[in-house]
Amino acid sequence: MLSGLDPSGGAGIQADIQAITSLGGHPLPVLTCLTVQDTNNVYGAEAINPETIRQQLECLAKDIPLHAVKTGAMGNAAVVNVLMEFLESRPDLPLIVDPVIKAAGGGDLADNELVDAMRSSLFARAEMITPNGVELLQLGDCDSDSESQAADKLLSAGCKSVLATGGHGTGPHIINTLYSTEHEPMHWELERIGANEYHGTGCTLAAAISAGIASGLSARAAISQAQNYVSRTLLSALTIGQGQRVPNRGIPWER
Template identity: 70%
Template sequence: MSGLDPSGGAGIQADIQAITSLGAHPLPVLTCLTVQDTNNVHGAQAVDPDLIRQQLTCLAGDVPIHAVKTGALGSAAVLDVLVEFLDTLPDVPVIADPVIKAAGGGDLADSQLMEAMKTRLFPKAEMITPNGEELALLGGSDEAATAAENLMATGCESVLATGGHGTGIHIINKLFNHAPDPMEWEVERIGSNEYHGTGCTLAAAIAAGRACGLSPRAAISQAQNYVHRTLLHALTVGKGQKIPDRGILWEH
């Protein structure tokens, strides 16, 4: 479940491409429409929640669901429908990418939706994948460990704090999951530019790995290797940020 980015860089298209590349079959449910290019989000409108409810009910009655990935949700009313649906899938891993702002700074979630994510969605998530800014806003602290602890206190099983929006020659992603120390992955940073859609791509790739039976840690490792490769071949499609090349061949 995610929003439509008409530039093709992030959102539902990123999910479809990443999940397909990693050997799973996506069931894309659109949550919101955006006015967006490779620079920023300029507007958004949520899809009718009742239509989303009908889509989810229809799919669940026909297709086995092995993982759920969420991105931009559009409104708290859409989130309510999602949470009702997740109640029917208690053993299915949920990977929640808590999309609040686009890389260019445009808003994709208001305060009501952010509060609903913390209180209703995160307790049902196996993993949430916030970037640094999202983690600070949602967790109420600029210290990653404290923010992650605050979010896990809501019932979330684990927090993968992603470092793609930082600086330095390496990206360090940290998995907080109630263990004494977080698990870290270090990935080479490709270039000095921001990329459009890396967060969506990473979360979708993790969900694909979980759907295919990988453990959470193995799914993270595979997803990070996949995202790294998409950035090595990043595409310049507009005047703004480059887009991961998710159409690359991936050897499973």
């Protein structure tokens, strides 16, 4: 997986490592950016040298079989270009994209150039992208507040499937919806755990989906397993700072 470092340990590459490991996978962490953040917000980010990332990807691929790639915060457009070049010779390698744009506290994790690079190349290559509601409306460049219209625009632009996650909403239930070019929208309704948002649930969900797909599950089965896993992590969420609580990804997991 390619993702950023969250020094609070709530989101980013640490969330990916913990979730994938919990679900029986072996993560190969490639760092894309360093961030200044805590459980409240993101205050700054600096991308890793893209050439270092290129060398890491090629080095890993020569030694270890790859079964899926998951992305989070990408740092800048140059990192996206490096990943796309790496994937050119691996057309069958599944790619799950968590299009991280903003932290839950509102801090930016992507500039316009990075967003354009994701839209123009990364999304069309991905098997699935997993935006939350706020990200979906921004990425879909939709004039209304209709998530379905935004998802349709992304599908029309080349996305294979869009899992619109509902964790940033309100109400007693979370509704996650999978939009696809191959079938009608599929909905999952989950009980909302707690009254507030959590730090790192989007990373955890996308990483868990990638672990399922890497193990051979269908997209639908991987989503179901990942949602169950995330719910378990939130039932015993950790209060580690003064901001949002963090999923407890260290819980024992049984399939």
